[in-house]
Amino acid sequence: xxxxxxxxxxxxxxxxxxxxxxxxxxxxxxxxxxxxxxxxxxxxxxxxxxxxxxxxxxxxxxxxxxxxxxxxxxxxxxxxxxxxxxxxxxxxxxxxxxxxxxxxxxxxxxxxxxxxxxxxxxxxxxxxxxxxxxxxxxxxxxxxxxxxxxxxxxxxxxxxxxxxxxxxxxxxx
Amino acid sequence: xxxxxxxxxxxxxxxxxxxxxxxxxxxxxxxxxxxxxxxxxxxxxxxxxxxxxxxxxxxxxxxxxxxxxxxxxxxxxxxxxxxxxxxxxxxxxxxxxxxxxxxxxx
Numbered sequence: 720x721x722x723x724x725x726x727x728x729x730x731x732x733x734x735x736x737x738x739x740x741x742x743x744x745x746x747x748x749x750x751x752x753x754x755x756x757x758x759x760x761x762x763x764x765x766x767x768x769x770x771x772x773x774x775x776x777x778x779x780x781x782x783x784x785x786x787x788x789x790x791x792x793x794x795x796x797x798x799x800x801x802x803x804x805x806x807x808x809x810x811x812x813x814x815x816x817x818x819x820x821x822x823x824x825x826x827x828x829x830x831x832x833x834x835x836x837x838x839x840x841x842x843x844x845x846x847x848x849x850x851x852x853x854x855x856x857x858x859x860x861x862x863x864x865x866x867x868x869x870x871x872x873x874x875x876x877x878x879x880x881x882x883x884x885x886x887x888x889x890x891x892x
Numbered sequence: 893x894x895x896x897x898x899x900x901x902x903x904x905x906x907x908x909x910x911x912x913x914x915x916x917x918x919x920x921x922x923x924x925x926x927x928x929x930x931x932x933x934x935x936x937x938x939x940x941x942x943x944x945x946x947x948x949x950x951x952x953x954x955x956x957x958x959x960x961x962x963x964x965x966x967x968x969x970x971x972x973x974x975x976x977x978x979x980x981x982x983x984x985x986x987x988x989x990x991x992x993x994x995x996x997x998x
Binding site: 820856857859861 | 904906960963964966967968970976977978980981982984
């Protein structure tokens with residue numbers, strides 16, 4: 720099984736490191752796939768890429784366009800948005816950097832929120848992609864670690880492996 | 893006496909560890925793992941650095957029961973004392989010999 724990860728474009732990774740970490744390739748948001756950060760007021764449109772943001776109405780408006788995946792940055796469930804994602808086969812991206820980047824109580828809270836979001840998404844038949852979304856080398860995780868983090872959020876091992884192989888690859892096609 | 897099943901994890905540190913810093917690094921890593929895993933579960937993981945392979949890679953031993961905790965702890969540790977740190981788990985196995993075996997070329 721080949722594994723893939725997606726990181727921020729600020730994180731530069733050589734091929735040797737990505738192979739050591741157990742990935743066939745580590746993709747970069749902004750370079751390999753378009754990223755529209757809706758928290759930025761300047762963003763007006765998004766196409767065939769990933770959208771991320773907090774405002775659910777804005778996310779839903781953009782998700783009606785040509786979008787492959789959504790990152791909900793506050794990890795809160797919005798039923799309308801989730802229903803639209805399920806209908807249109809839009810993937811929910813879960814960045815595990817929310818767990819590795821936080822500390823103490825905020826980390827515990829992030830795990831709880833991600834667990835709720837993941838469970839709801841899977842019940843709604845939405846495919847979930849686990850990515851590190853690392854902004855630097857310090858926030859990278861190997862394939863083994865990414866699977867364990869996905870399992871911490873509530874995925875079983877089979878789904879965690881499917882997520883970081885097929886789902887992540889599918890985002891790049 | 894029943895022997896606990898163990899697991900060896902080949903780990904890479906993002907920052908190099910010089911030979912003179914190793915004893916201090918070891919103590920700092922155990923402390924950070926204790927903090928991440930928690931006092932009540934640390935005994936189940938029982939981590940120990942068995943061998944440094946080079947200035948970045950080392951073999952960490954843990955009990956099989958605490959294997960998941962060890963992997964998660966290594967993922968979330970981002971500081972050792974005051975220094976920035978990060979760890980990548982590259983491979984795991986039941987024996988050191990198997991861990992150090994080079995993968996066969998396909």
